[in-house]
Amino acid sequence: MSEYAKWYHPYHINEQYSERVAYFSMEFGIHQALKTYSGGLGYLAGSHMRSAYELRQNLIGVGILWKFGYYDQVRNDDQTMRVQFQKKFYTFLEDTGIKVQVTIHGNQVWVKALVLKPETFGTVPMYFLTTDIPENDYLSRTITHRLYDSELPTRIAQSIVLGIGGVKVVEALGGAAIYHLNEAHALPLAFHLYDRYREIPEVKKRLVFTTHTPEKAGNEEHGVDLLEKMSFFGSLSTDDARRITGTDGPILNYTLAALRLAKIANGVSQLHGEVSRDMWNGFEGICKIKAITNAQNITYWQNPYLKKALDNNDDHLLLQLKEEMKRPLFEVVADQTGKLFRTDVLTIVWARRFAGYKRADLLLHDLHRFFDLINQKDFPVQVIWAGKPYPQDQYAVDIFNKLVRLSYQKDNFAVLTGYELELSAKLKQGSDVWLNTPRRPREASGTSGMTAALNGSINFTVQDGWIPEFGRHGENSFLFPIVDTTLPDYVQDEVDYSNMMEILEQEIIPMYYQDKRKWVQIMKQSMHDVAAYFGAERMADEYYKLLYK
CATH class of the missing domain: 3.40.50.2000 (Glycogen Phosphorylase B;)
Structure with missing residues (x-):
């Protein structure tokens, strides 16, 4: 079993940053050789992981190992764009020995964690989750194949893997004081925390949230009935999930739910902070939305x-x-x-x-x-x-x-x-x-x-x-x-x-x-x-x- 099967950093933690934080993102742009990103959200998350390493922070990254990446952008015969999905293989990721189970559509699915060691690309320890392992049936194995899969049930399953699978992996590493959602894709994490502590203040104490977009498409929302069928709420009853997220109607908005369950949130520029506060103004029970302007890692770029x-x-x-x-x-x-x-x-x-x-x-x-x-x-x-x-x-x-x-x-x-x-x-x-x-x-x-x-x-x-x-x-x-x-x-x-x-x-x-x-x-x-x-x-x-x- 890897030394990275426990909470571990290869440096002496800077005491300014001693709080144990697990940072969850659907995509990370770490290196050209690691195809786990689609665009700006991933570039930003990758820079964060590099700078956290340079500052010796007590933080880890949690993401998904996409078997086919986002997609390979190639050309048709007339030079127009063609979408190619090609399997990816990475010899630099190490098996941690950690495997956890999540429930998806009422079925048990195994999630395995691989680690990207800090010395490989100069990041904090990063844990990439995959369901593409022999223990799972074919359909379960495809969940972690394509970033932002076009099939809605698969997208929902990906959120469960990242949120509930990810939090269980962090618990296997010894747990974190703070869980940071970079966008609301990993929202099921919050339901897992509520199931464990049964108190909304206890969830809030541990959860922070970054919202990245004023675009409707970036603020995911789906029917509660479909989410229930997919086991999105983990062990919680649908009534409990509705109650703690303040969801009365047929649709659950991921961003709004995260704003109600986090202790604090942030927009990613000063202007976006204002836009986000205006956008969610009038919704009951949301946390304070600050602004922390995005940035990029100077050493890398x-x-x-x-x-x-x-x-x-x-x-x-x-x-x-x-x-x-x-x-x-x-x-x-x-x-x-x-x-x-x-x-x-x-x-x-x-x-x-x-x-x-x-x-x-x-x-x-x-x-x-x-x-x-x-x-x-x-x-x-x-x-x-x-x-x-x-x-x-x-x-x-x-x-x-x-x-x-x-x-x-x-x-x-x-x-x-x-x-x-x-x-x-x-x-x-x-x-x-x-x-x-x-x-x-x-x-x-x-x-x-x-x-x-x-x-x-x-x-x-x-x-x-x-x-x-x-x-x-x-x-x-x-x-x-x-x-x-x-x-x-x-x-x-x-x-x-x-x-x-x-x-x-x-x-x-x-x-x-x-x-x-x-x-x-x-x-x-x-x-x-x-x-x-x-x-x-x-x-x-x-x-x-x-x-x-």
């Missing part, structure tokens, strides 16, 4: 040579390095699309999860104007898109494919597949401008802009998520003017598009080519400002001080 040039205030070297850092990205562009991008050309990147509210195609709102922009000879522009739509989100997949088809026509316009940690790093290091176009205020945080800024890519963005705490137009970023969010969506899109193009044409492009001194000033200020507050060590510290204690 920032190019060390770029940091050294910044520390030495070497403008010439900074610009030289930015040009050199484009080469690995442009090799990917050439490999995937057959196009040779130039390192001396302003390169704009839009890269993140493809979702409707993020408006991946806003830059193409007026196609003639877009093509005029990228056809300029005096001030050339290169544009790259990348990102993974949810496979069943046909609207988002259609936008991705529309971009691919349009990109055939131009040698300075590329759409890349395979947006995972490695490509994400190349895009952030190789871009000059990081374009972010969500409809305000629907982006909870948007941490990709932080890691772009760490690598000298200047944010050009809607003032949403973390940006109001960071952005100063023309000083460390370029900002869209705030649009009246009571206007219809199509009007907001028109106004944002008009403002975006004006700033691009009148400020960004001329500055890049005609005032390199000003450009590098903004780049440096951006790098300084993002490292000063948006490193995940600050976030991991705040979680202990504001949520756990």
Whole structure:
């Protein structure tokens, strides 16, 4: 049996962070080789685990080992997007010897825990759960196959595995003082705690909750009858589950239930904290919602040579390095699309999860104007898109494919597949401008802009998520003017598009080519400002001080 079959850290715990905390997340973006994430939620959780390790915190991570990952984004014969599910194998995960049972749809299912040791990738100990073991029947084995499975009963089963299976694994390790739900996917954990202590205050004492999205799709809710059939409430009766979550009607909202059973919760930026408080205002019995702004691990994300040039205030070297850092990205562009991008050309990147509210195609709102922009000879522009739509989100997949088809026509316009940690790093290091176009205020945080800024890519963005705490137009970023969010969506899109193009044409492009001194000033200020507050060590510290204690 592994030494990691008990609560164990390979370092002397920093006494500021001595509370035993188990952090539950459906996805973790730890390393390119470990496919247990889909996007920003996973990147954020991965950075948290790295910074908790660097701070020597008494924290562990609990997630699921997805046999097929999220999905592999590959191409059809015509270059449009194809979804591939490929089995994953990991020799660096170790069997802890811990196996627990959970009830799913009235049947007993075994859950095995494997450990990712801290020295492997520089994280706190992390426990990944799988049902894909010989002790289970075929259907039970498939529960942990695909992250965010499209089949609703499987999704519900995944929550039971993470919540109840996860808490039982933590108990086998010796238990935790605090259970932290990163999103409400692991909500069944709360029912297990209530079954154990039979007092709501005892559950609240141990449970904290982070909500990540003002999007309806991100606040899962399902019929109570279906949840009861799936054994979502563990050993609790449905009446008890209704009572402690304040659920009167036919639907249980995961986020609302978590807000009623946690001692404290947080949004993931100051603006998102306000949005969340407004969103849940008027619902009885919810806990206080604070704001702890998301952050990213600087050690993992920032190019060390770029940091050294910044520390030495070497403008010439900074610009030289930015040009050199484009080469690995442009090799990917050439490999995937057959196009040779130039390192001396302003390169704009839009890269993140493809979702409707993020408006991946806003830059193409007026196609003639877009093509005029990228056809300029005096001030050339290169544009790259990348990102993974949810496979069943046909609207988002259609936008991705529309971009691919349009990109055939131009040698300075590329759409890349395979947006995972490695490509994400190349895009952030190789871009000059990081374009972010969500409809305000629907982006909870948007941490990709932080890691772009760490690598000298200047944010050009809607003032949403973390940006109001960071952005100063023309000083460390370029900002869209705030649009009246009571206007219809199509009007907001028109106004944002008009403002975006004006700033691009009148400020960004001329500055890049005609005032390199000003450009590098903004780049440096951006790098300084993002490292000063948006490193995940600050976030991991705040979680202990504001949520756990």
